Every structure is written in C-alpha cells, then in structure tokens.
Amino acid sequence: MTPLLALTALVVLASTVPVAAHSLLLGATPAPDAVLSAAPLQIRLQFNNRIEKRLSRVRLVDERGAVAAALIDSRDTTPADSVIARVPPLAPGAWRVEWQVFSTDGHVVSGTYGFRLAP
Amino acid sequence: MAGFVDVLLRGLILVLSSITLGGAVWLRHVLRAEPHAKPDGPGVLALTTISAAAVGTAAAQAAVVLVSFGAVTNAHGGAPATEFFTTTFALTATARVVWALGLALLASRMTGAAAGRAAWTALSLGAAVLVTSSAVLSHAVARVEYRLPLLALDAAHQLAAGVWVGGLAHLALYAAWRRRHASFLPTRPELQVHAAGPLVRRFSALAFRSMTALVVAGAALTWMYVGEPAALVGTAYGVMILSKVVLLLAALGLAFANMRAVRRAAGEPGARLFRFVEVELGLGVTILFAAASLTSLPPAVDVTTDRATVGEVAARFAPAAPRLTSPPIGELLRTADPLMERQITRTPIERAWSEYNHHWAGLFVVTMGLLAMLERLGVRAARHWPLVFLGLATFLFIRNDPRAWPLGPAGFWESLTLPDVLQHRTFVLLVVAFAIFEWMVRTERLAERPWAYVFPLLCAVGGGLLLTHSHAMFNLKDEFLTEVTHAPLGVLGAFAGWGRWLELRLPEAGRWPAWSWRACFTVVGLLLLFYREG
Numbered sequence: 344m345t346p347l348l349a350l351t352a353l354v355v356l357a358s359t360v361p362v363a364a365h366s367l368l369l370g371a372t373p374a375p376d377a378v379l380s381a382a383p384l385q386i387r388l389q390f391n392n393r394i395e396k397r398l399s400r401v402r403l404v405d406e407r408g409a410v411a412a413a414l415i416d417s418r419d420t421t422p423a424d425s426v427i428a429r430v431p432p433l434a435p436g437a438w439r440v441e442w443q444v445f446s447t448d449g450h451v452v453s454g455t456y457g458f459r460l461a462p
Numbered sequence: 463m464a465g466f467v468d469v470l471l472r473g474l475i476l477v478l479s480s481i482t483l484g485g486a487v488w489l490r491h492v493l494r495a496e497p498h499a500k501p502d503g504p505g506v507l508a509l510t511t512i513s514a515a516a517v518g519t520a521a522a523q524a525a526v527v528l529v530s531f532g533a534v535t536n537a538h539g540g541a542p543a544t545e546f547f548t549t550t551f552a553l554t555a556t557a558r559v560v561w562a563l564g565l566a567l568l569a570s571r572m573t574g575a576a577a578g579r580a581a582w583t584a585l586s587l588g589a590a591v592l593v594t595s596s597a598v599l600s601h602a603v604a605r606v607e608y609r610l611p612l613l614a615l616d617a618a619h620q621l622a623a624g625v626w627v628g629g630l631a632h633l634a635l636y637a638a639w640r641r642r643h644a645s646f647l648p649t650r651p652e653l654q655v656h657a658a659g660p661l662v663r664r665f666s667a668l669a670f671r672s673m674t675a676l677v678v679a680g681a682a683l684t685w686m687y688v689g690e691p692a693a694l695v696g697t698a699y700g701v702m703i704l705s706k707v708v709l710l711l712a713a714l715g716l717a718f719a720n721m722r723a724v725r726r727a728a729g730e731p732g733a734r735l736f737r738f739v740e741v742e743l744g745l746g747v748t749i750l751f752a753a754a755s756l757t758s759l760p761p762a763v764d765v766t767t768d769r770a771t772v773g774e775v776a777a778r779f780a781p782a783a784p785r786l787t788s789p790p791i792g793e794l795l796r797t798a799d800p801l802m803e804r805q806i807t808r809t810p811i812e813r814a815w816s817e818y819n820h821h822w823a824g825l826f827v828v829t830m831g832l833l834a835m836l837e838r839l840g841v842r843a844a845r846h847w848p849l850v851f852l853g854l855a856t857f858l859f860i861r862n863d864p865r866a867w868p869l870g871p872a873g874f875w876e877s878l879t880l881p882d883v884l885q886h887r888t889f890v891l892l893v894v895a896f897a898i899f900e901w902m903v904r905t906e907r908l909a910e911r912p913w914a915y916v917f918p919l920l921c922a923v924g925g926g927l928l929l930t931h932s933h934a935m936f937n938l939k940d941e942f943l944t945e946v947t948h949a950p951l952g953v954l955g956a957f958a959g960w961g962r963w964l965e966l967r968l969p970e971a972g973r974w975p976a977w978s979w980r981a982c983f984t985v986v987g988l989l990l991l992f993y994r995e996g
Contacts, residue, residue: 367765392601392764394604398542423606424606443537447604448551448603449526451464451530451534
C-alpha cells in the first residue's frame with residue numbers, strides 16, 4: 344500500500360506545474376515584439392517538432408489582463424509542427440500571446456511573447 | 463517538478479525494460495536455457511527478475527501517462543480525456559503498460575514449468591518490442607524530418623543499451639547467486655553447466671557486440687540531433703551527450719579490463735571481475751538516466767538563437783576569486799520577489815547571493831576532500847571529516863531560501879508549503895543524517911558492512927539525480943550557462959561513488975579507487991568554489 348500511496352503523491356505533486364522545456368517556438372506570426380498597423384486575423388506558431396493540435400491552446404491577454412481566446416482548428420491543414428489560431432477583433436495596445444502545446448512525444452510546453460497593435 | 467519526475471520515471475523505465483530484455487538475452491545466449499526443460503536455479507532467478515522488472519516498467523509507464531495527463535489537465539483547467547488518450551503518446555504508452563504486464567505474466571509462468579519454444583520466442587521478441595517501442599515516445603516520433611530513420615536508430619540504440627545494461631544486471635545477480643550457493647554448488651553437478659568462466663566469456667562477447675552497436679547508433683543519432691561540434695558545448699542537449707560519452711568511456715574502460723581478464727583467466731573468474739561488473743552496471747544505469755533526461759531537452763540542432771559559445775561556457779569554469787562576503791540580506795529582500803510568488807527573473811543581488819552560497823559550500827566540500835586524503839595517508843584525526851557535513855547542512859539551512867525563516871519574512875511552516883523550499887529542507891535533513899551515519903562508520907561505531915555502502919550509493923545516486931535534474935528549464939542560454947556546471951558535478955559524483963564502492967568491495971584493487979573518489983570529491987568542491995552565474 345505504501346508504494347501506491349507514494350506513487351499517487353508523486354503524480355499529484357508532479358502534475359502541478361507544466362514542463363517548461365523541450366519544444367521550441369521557431370517562428371511566429373505576428374512576430375515577437377512586432378508593431379502592427381492592422382489587427383491580425385490569426386496567430387501562426389511554428390515549433391521544432393510535431394505537436395498535438397487538439398491539446399494546444401493559444402490566448403491573447405491585453406495590458407489590463409483581459410483575455411481574448413484564440414480558436415485553434417484541430418483539423419487545419421498546416422504542417423504538423425504548426426498551429427493557426429483564429430483571433431477575435433483586437434483593440435489597439437500591447438498584447439501578450441500565451442501559448443501552450445502538447446508535443447507528440449508527450450511533453451506539455453508553454454510560453455509567451457508580445458506584440459503591439461498601433462492605434 | 464513535472465519535468466523532473468517525468469525524467470526520473472523515463473529513466474526508471476529504461477533501466478527496468480533493459481533488465482527485461484537483458485534477461486531474455488541472458489537466458490538464451492549466456493545461460494543457454496533450452497525449451498522444454500524446467501529452469502534451474504539461475505534460470506528461475508533470471509525469469510523472476512524479468513517478471514519483476516516488467517511489472518516495474520508497466521507501473522512506471524502508467525505513472526508517466528498520469529503525470530502527463532495531470533500536466534495537460536492542469537494547463538487546460540479541465541480534463542480533456544478523449545483528446546489526450548487518443549494521442550500517439552498516450553496510445554503507445556498505454557499499449558506498453560499492457561504489453562509489459564503480459565510479458566511479466568509470461569516470465570512468471572515460465573519459472574515453474576518447462577516452457578516450449580513458442581514461449582521462449584515470445585519472451586525474447588516481447589522484451590525486444592518493449593524496449594524498441596520506447597522510440598515511439600522519444601524525440602524521433604516528434605521530428606518533422608527524417609522521422610523513420612531516427613525511429614530506427616533510436617530503437618537500435620535502445621536495443622543495444624538494453625542488452626548491455628540489462629545483461630550486466632543479470633550477471634551481477636548471477637554472481638550474487640553463486641556467492642549464496644557457494645557451499646552447495648560442488649554437490650550439484652547438473653549446475654556445472656553454469657560454470658562462471660565460460661558463462662562470463664559468452665557474456666563478454668555479447669556485451670562487446672552490444673556496445674559496438676550502441677556506439678554506432680549513438681554516433682549517428684548525435685550527428686542528426688546535434689549537427690555540429692560547437693552545439694555539443696553550447697547547448698544543454700550537447701552537454702548531456704558529452705556527459706554520456708564520458709560515463710560510457712569509463713564503462714568501456716572497465717568492460718575492456720573485464721574482457722582482458724576473462725580471456726587471460728584459465729579457470730574461474732575471481733572477485734575482481736564481478737566487482738568491476740557492479741561498477742560497470744552502476745555507470746550503465748547512470749547513462750540510462752542521462753539518456754532519459756535528453757527526452758526533456760530540445761535537440762541541439764534546433765537551438766540556434768539561444769546557443770552559448772565555447773568561450774562563454776569556458777568562462778564559467780575559469781577559476782576566479784571566490785565570493786566569501788555575503789550581499790546584504792536587507793537589500794536582497796527589498797529587491798527580490800516575495801517568496802510565495804512565482805519567481806520570474808533573477809536580479810544581480812540574487813545571483814551574488816547564489817554565488818556566495820556555492821563558494822562556501824565548495825569550501826566545505828574541498829575541506830572534506832582534503833581531510834579524506836589525510837585520512838588515507840594515515841592521519842587518524844582526519845577520519846572525522848564527515849562531521850564537516852554538519853557545518854554545510856547548517857549553512858544550507860540558513861542560506862538556501864533567504865526569503866524564508868530564519869532570514870526572511872516567510873514563516874517556517876508557511877515556507878514549507880512551497881515545493882522547492884520543502885525539497886531544500888528535506889535535502890538538509892538528509893545531509894545531517896548522512897553526516898552522522900558516515901561518521902559512525904568511520905569511527906567504527908557502525909559496522910563497515912553493509913553500512914559503509916550507503917556513502918558510495920548516495921554519491922552515485924546524487925550524481926545521477928544531478929544529471930537528470932540540471933535542466934528542467936534548461937533551453938534558454940542564461941539558464942544553460944547558470945547550470946552548465948551541474949553536468950560535470952553529476953559525472954564526478956557518480957565517479958566518486960563508484961570509486962568508493964570499488965575501494966570497499968575490492969581492497970586488492972590497490973590505491974587507485976581510494977584516491978580516485980577522494981580526488982573526484984575535491985574537484986566537486988573546486989567546481990563549486992569557482993561557480994559563477996554571470
């Protein structure tokens with residue numbers, strides 16, 4: 344019984360924070376730190392390995408912390424190492440893209456970057 | 463934390479599945495077990511070990527799936543079970559759990575009966591599938607280019623490693639079995655078929671072929687995942703490959719010495735060979751854990767913008783005057799993030815604080831290394847060197863978490879709710895226990911056997927953990943440079959542990975094991991003394 348309890352405790356403890364390494368963001372559109380004159384219609388992210396699109400999430404956060412969800416189409420035809428998320432209309436200002444993906448070899452990876460939408 | 467646990471579990475899976483495969487190969491090619499014959503003592507031992515290792519593989523693999531699902535659930539704020547359990551990762555991992563349990567059942571049933579050819583074939587093929595299917599959970603499966611060749615190379619690499627390390631485990635178990643039955647073996651002529659001499663010679667030839675395949679497949683994988691020599695030094699992935707190579711070279715040296723000893727020996731191999739096998743096995747297990755840690759790192763070939771130069775890495779190892787004066791705690795507390803919030807960046811004063819801690823810890827360790835050398839030279843008073851650990855433990859307790867009690871505003875119990883503080887304080891407790899324990903062994907208050915084995919095993923395990931732990935967030939250049947010394951520290955820790963193990967287990971090996979672990983210990987102290995974060 345003790346090993347089972349230890350295993351359960353390990354799993355619970357280990358599950359509290361996502362893995363923070365492994366997959367790398369190789370490219371993004373809009374690019375990190377970009378200043379845009381028009382609101383983007385989509386966010387495109389490209390990684391160094393294949394990802395499971397159904398378990399990937401992208402959202403945008405403005406300067407005040409308001410969240411705009413970006414919708415990923417898991418049946419999109421982009422390559423297996425990329426995701427495209429449709430973006431709702433954005434107001435001018437600074438935006439932070441928060442992404443989180445599940446790589447095909449079983450790692451949850453997350454990251455952020457920012458861009459600015461000119462008035 | 464999830465990354466660290468994931469690496470540990472994946473390392474455990476590599477070790478246990480290797481024991482499964484190594485056992486199947488050991489039975490057929492070394493013990494030369496025949497179908498339709500009831501297994502004898504060594505055969506039953508190998509089959510029981512295979513069964514237990516397969517159950518362990520299944521449990522660890524199930525835990526990997528749960529950890530991963532927990533991380534997904536935590537990140538999504540819900541439990542996307544359908545999406546998760548239909549991924550390649552979850553399907554493969556779950557199939558491996560079932561497969562390993564089936565293998566365990568088969569091996570268990572074969573211990574008590576004369577199994578037919580089909581059962582033996584199923585055992586061998588089943589173990590091979592268990593080991594090679596691990597490639598479907600590796601970097602190879604996630605690559606966009608050269609996916610199939612990488613999967614094939616990874617499978618070949620793991621197959622060779624499994625035969626080598628798993629076979630070593632079974633050889634060590636066989637040696638223990640012979641020791642236990644030494645008095646009874648001469649009365650059992652039917653067991654003479656398992657005379658150690660021919661058996662070790664067969665294993666030696668098998669291990670040589672496995673290591674050759676391991677190196678060839680490993681070199682090809684390195685070429686594809688690392689790309690160029692500079693990436694071996696400038697990325698976490700490359701440094702981990704180098705650590706594996708250093709450990710493998712040491713293991714190869716031992717294997718070569720073993721092979722020569724086996725060829726020269728006219729009769730039965732002596733204790734020397736089996737002790738070397740124990741160390742070779744220990745190094746092999748460490749290599750498997752280092753291999754598991756590679757799964758959590760981006761391949762070096764992908765790290766182009768965050769790669770450190772050779773000069774930047776070399777600068778971290780260049781000796782410089784240690785920082786022996788602490789930055790003011792008041793200033794640190796004013797500028798640092800509150801303890802209970804997630805730390806985002808490290809300020810210069812935090813780096814200075816960390817360097818000061820490392821440098822004083824280095825002084826403690828160098829002192830212990832030098833005292834241990836004096837003890838070896840016959841200075842009796844120096845045998846109390848483990849007590850220096852108590853000073854180190856007190857220092858770490860006070861300094862490790864400056865924002866927690868006794869230096870910081872966070873209370874003792876409050877700070878223990880944070881995993882990293884809890885880990886640090888648990889580690890301090892272990893150091894205290896270890897200091898008292900080893901001191902009692904040195905001063906003959908505890909019997910040398912078995913208690914003296916605790917020190918080398920802890921050193922070796924600690925070294926291995928450092929290798930697996932050193933890069934949970936290791937892909938950014940700053941983080942890589944901060945933690946780049948962890949890899950040599952881990953390798954030296956493993957060498958120190960196994961050197962001490964040989965000193966204890968094989969006194970006739972002479973002076974080199976005794977001096978080697980003391981030297982490694984002292985170099986660990988020097989690396990800490992010259993550690994720097996910027």
